Amino acid sequence: MGQTDLTSPLWGEGVSDPVEAFLRRRHKEEDRRKERSHTDAMDEVFDRRTLLAVGRFITRGLMTEVDFSISTGKVANVFRVSSKDGYRALKVYRVGNAVFRGLPPYLLHELREEVGSNSFARLVFAWVRREYMALKACREAEVPVPEPYDYHRNVFLMEFMGEGGLPFPPLFRCEVEDPERLLNDLTRAVRNMVTRAGLVHGDLSPYNVLYFAGRIALIDLGEVVAREHPMARELLLRDAENFTKYFNRQGVKLTTQEMFDRMGGTEL
Ligand SMILES: Nc1ncnc2c1ncn2[C@@H]1O[C@H](COP(=O)(O)OP(=O)(O)O)[C@@H](O)[C@H]1O
Ligand SMILES: [Mg+2]
Structure with a gap:
């Protein structure tokens, strides 16, 4: 009693240095803890029905497996997934009233109005379809x-915007070399969205623009409205304000x- 048994499984078999043994054990525990929290996150997002929905993508050959979580948001989680044609991004909306x-x-x-019901699940499905x-x-x-x-x-399921397996960062985290060029690209993109696609993003900010090698991609289109929508002007003005500050x-x-005006406001 009171003696440390260095051959006990607690320390790892045959390890003579107690410090090394302790560190090994601690790392193992950390690994296990990390694994557990990863599994918890996966369990929370992938309930049975969500798994079935993802399974449908798999049986259709659109993806093979979920690799890792890119982002955990209030409304949705985004994962990098693999497919036989390379990586893809999977956005999983939460189903529940908190959303x-x-x-x-x-x-x-x-x-x-679209769904004709108050069912949270149906509202979420309509929202996904909208994006x-x-x-x-x-x-x-x-x-x-x-x-x-x-x-x-x-x-x-959508195109994975990234390189070398890692997702491109959102603009707010980037150092921009040529802001004038970025301004041109961004305003052209938004103007095209308004005039050609007939849509106003509704939640555009440096968080919802990915930036890479001087190029941009707009993401997170869940809050779009048609340009004819009574809120369209107000929403575009808010997006314009965000980016003016930026x-x-x-x-x-x-x-x-x-x-x-450059974002196509004159067309609304
Ligand atoms: N197609 C994609 N490719 C790579 N990363 C993506 C993609 N879509 C989203 N992401 C990453 O996931 C994050 C959250 O996605 P987003 O659509 O903005 O969801 P949220 O509603 O949670 O804000 C983004 O900031 C970005 O880092
Ligand atoms: Mg977002």
């Missing part, structure tokens, strides 16, 4: 967004009105 707490009232109202359709329309209008591949219930900080001087 709707942060939702703008105009959007909830529209989804309710998917918006991405499709943007691709057709040559707006730089990830290509959408398929959607089902609360999940959808560009002013980057040393590019322009007013919100100029930004709004």
